[in-house]
Amino acid sequence: MNIIVCVKNVPFIQEVDLVLDASRHDIRKDNLTYVINEWDNYAIEEAIRIKERTGSNVTAVTLGKEADEDILRRCLAMGADQAVRIEPGAMQPDASMTAVILSALLKSMPHDLILTGVQSDDLNHGVVGIMMAERLGLAHAAVVSSLKPEDGKAQISIELEGGQEELSRILLPALLTIQTGINEPRYVSVMGIRRAAKKEIRVIKAQDLGIPSADLRPDLLIEETFLPPETGGAEILQGDISSISDQIIRIIREKGVGL
Amino acid sequence: MGEILVLAEHREGELREISLQMLNKASELCRKYSHDLSVVLIGSEMENLIKILAERAKRVIVYNDERLTHFNADHYKEILAALINERKPLMIWIGHTPWGMGLAPALAVKTGYPMATDCVDIMLDSDRPRVVRQVYSDKIYSRMTLREAPAYLVTVRGGAFPSDKSEDYQAEVINATVPPLIEKSRREFIGYRDTGKGEVDICQAELLVSIGRGIGDKDNIEVIKELADLMGGVISCSRPVVDKKWLPKYHQVGTSGKTVKPKVYLALGISGAFQHVAGISGAGTVIAVNKDKKAPIFRVADYGAVADLLTIVKSLKEKLHKR
Numbered sequence: 001m002n003i004i005v006c007v008k009n010v011p012f013i014q015e016v017d018l019v020l021d022a023s024r025h026d027i028r029k030d031n032l033t034y035v036i037n038e039w040d041n042y043a044i045e046e047a048i049r050i051k052e053r054t055g056s057n058v059t060a061v062t063l064g065k066e067a068d069e070d071i072l073r074r075c076l077a078m079g080a081d082q083a084v085r086i087e088p089g090a091m092q093p094d095a096s097m098t099a100v101i102l103s104a105l106l107k108s109m110p111h112d113l114i115l116t117g118v119q120s121d122d123l124n125h126g127v128v129g130i131m132m133a134e135r136l137g138l139a140h141a142a143v144v145s146s147l148k149p150e151d152g153k154a155q156i157s158i159e160l161e162g163g164q165e166e167l168s169r170i171l172l173p174a175l176l177t178i179q180t181g182i183n184e185p186r187y188v189s190v191m192g193i194r195r196a197a198k199k200e201i202r203v204i205k206a207q208d209l210g211i212p213s214a215d216l217r218p219d220l221l222i223e224e225t226f227l228p229p230e231t232g233g234a235e236i237l238q239g240d241i242s243s244i245s246d247q248i249i250r251i252i253r254e255k256g257v258g259l
Numbered sequence: 260m261g262e263i264l265v266l267a268e269h270r271e272g273e274l275r276e277i278s279l280q281m282l283n284k285a286s287e288l289c290r291k292y293s294h295d296l297s298v299v300l301i302g303s304e305m306e307n308l309i310k311i312l313a314e315r316a317k318r319v320i321v322y323n324d325e326r327l328t329h330f331n332a333d334h335y336k337e338i339l340a341a342l343i344n345e346r347k348p349l350m351i352w353i354g355h356t357p358w359g360m361g362l363a364p365a366l367a368v369k370t371g372y373p374m375a376t377d378c379v380d381i382m383l384d385s386d387r388p389r390v391v392r393q394v395y396s397d398k399i400y401s402r403m404t405l406r407e408a409p410a411y412l413v414t415v416r417g418g419a420f421p422s423d424k425s426e427d428y429q430a431e432v433i434n435a436t437v438p439p440l441i442e443k444s445r446r447e448f449i450g451y452r453d454t455g456k457g458e459v460d461i462c463q464a465e466l467l468v469s470i471g472r473g474i475g476d477k478d479n480i481e482v483i484k485e486l487a488d489l490m491g492g493v494i495s496c497s498r499p500v501v502d503k504k505w506l507p508k509y510h511q512v513g514t515s516g517k518t519v520k521p522k523v524y525l526a527l528g529i530s531g532a533f534q535h536v537a538g539i540s541g542a543g544t545v546i547a548v549n550k551d552k553k554a555p556i557f558r559v560a561d562y563g564a565v566a567d568l569l570t571i572v573k574s575l576k577e578k579l580h581k582r
Contacts, residue, residue, distance in 0.1 A: 013395050014472060014530065015551040020399075027399060096367070096374070118360070123394050125376050126355075130364035139445030140332065142361035155449075160270075160357050161417075161514050163455025166330075169447045177360075181502035217406060219373035223389070225401045228555070234547060234563030244564045245574040248525070248546055251562055252490070255523050255544045257466045259490050259579060 001056040007040040009068040036071040039117025043178040045185040048079040076196035094218040099131035104209040114175040133175035261349030277354035279422040313430040329448040355414040373405040374412035457509025466492030472499040473528020513538040527568040531556025
């Protein structure tokens with residue numbers, strides 16, 4: 001089976017102070033470190049696990065600059081067989097354009113299963129995978145929380161709200177967007193990434209994919225990016241740790257919980 | 260005058276809350292700009308649902324067919340594409356739910372119309388929508404317009420709007436003809452499974468000691484369990500803790516987990532993504548401890564402490580032990 005996984009390099013933003021850039025269309029990113037998008041990490045792990053069980057071939061693909069090759073090396077270190085980077089050149093693809101570009105490449109690559117993350121941690125549009133599926137004419141499902149390929153089909157579950165799952169069977173080839181928690185992604189050592197550095201990464205220019213220019217227009221035009229309005233919000237407890245703890249205990253008791 | 264088409268989402272005979280929330284907001288916009296509000300209902304045997312929806316839109320367009328009993332993105336896409344082609348609406352609204360996420364992007368490609376997803380606010384400006392989205396783990400907001408087009412697709416975040424009826428409608432119910440469906444769908448429904456049941460029921464707890472990504476390491480869970488025991492509370496958590504398999508799913512609070520209503524919710528190292536916050540709207544008092552003073556949890560908490568959670572936990576344990 002040929003499995004293709006699309007991955008994205010995103011800024012790491014947990015417990016990081018974000019600052020707006022001068023254009024007020026985005027945040028400043030020059031001071032941020034980059035990591036593989038969390039959902040994509042689960043997607044590549046899922047592909048590698050299928051490979052280990054069934055002997056499939058796994059290709060990791062990203063649309064990004066040379067610096068974004070770090071995550072492809074990470075995917076190779078995890079066990080991917082090949083990696084491809086699409087160089088955007090002067091293009092600034094938004095989510096729908098990303099789907100156009102990726103599917104233009106993937107239609108020429110053999111695939112039984114295409115995996116993406118449900119969404120990306122930065123702009124969380126959650127559209128690239130399913131837009132690709134429609135462009136490639138593939139069966140598809142979003143928010144997949146378990147996956148068992150078998151004989152031209154796959155048994156999947158979709159994570160619904162409130163702890164419910166929908167079980168279904170999907171015909172291959174298919175595109176699935178993978179939810180976090182579907183597996184436990186393996187640890188990738190620095191040594192492993194260094195070893196993977198020797199593997200070749202194929203680079204393809206987006207402009208060479210023969211995409212009609214009419215397809216390369218952004219859907220969304222950002223007017224302004226801003227910090228959330230400061231309405232209400234928590235009363236911040238002041239003092240040293242001991243005093244804060246005393247206040248927490250007092251508040252819990254006041255609200256009628258016996259400690 | 261244009262038409263806003265809202266797709267009703269329902270499961271096992273029940274309307275999903277998101278349907279009512281979309282109708283609330285769409286109705287407000289229709290009143291303001293003299294647009295028409297129609298709701299699309301796809302399924303089988305939906306008399307009860309039609310009754311509810313008829314009070315909330317000018318038109319209920321019903322596709323009734325046994326083969327449509329369960330949600331199927333392929334069928335829904337074909338039906339909606341045909342309907343859009345026929346009615347030429349100004350906007351199409353779909354819930355930003357797991358099902359909506361599997362449908363809306365495919366519909367956008369099929370129709371060629373621009374789409375904005377996961378919107379928390381929707382405005383209209385001379386028939387051109389403008390939306391607000393939350394980005395970067397809800398820490399930043401972004402306002403945008405959509406590329407000019409004959410029609411616009413949006414998906415709406417659950418909980419962004421109230422579920423109340425905003426106007427009294429007496430809808431015209433239209434029984435639409437189901438277009439030819441792909442006979443052998445590429446996806447076959449098997450059933451539903453409940454993953455939320457377990458040894459403890461966090462929905463019954465008076466005090467929840469809840470942990471998030473900030474717990475940092477699996478070994479720290481034991482310390483929190485000890486604190487929860489000392490306090491007579493129950494341990495719960497946000498999604499990253501379950502994703503890492505540090506606690507079973509039945510401890511999870513939020514959209515994909517449980518909606519809880521404790522007297523006190525002590526959130527330790529939880530950043531406060533909307534999927535989590537949606538699960539604690541019924542909590543009496545929320546106390547949040549987080550190192551990041553800009554964590555979104557502080558926007559919904561009643562009390563906050565900007566501190567390292569393990570230090571606070573250690574101090575709380577000492578004080579409770581002494582008694």
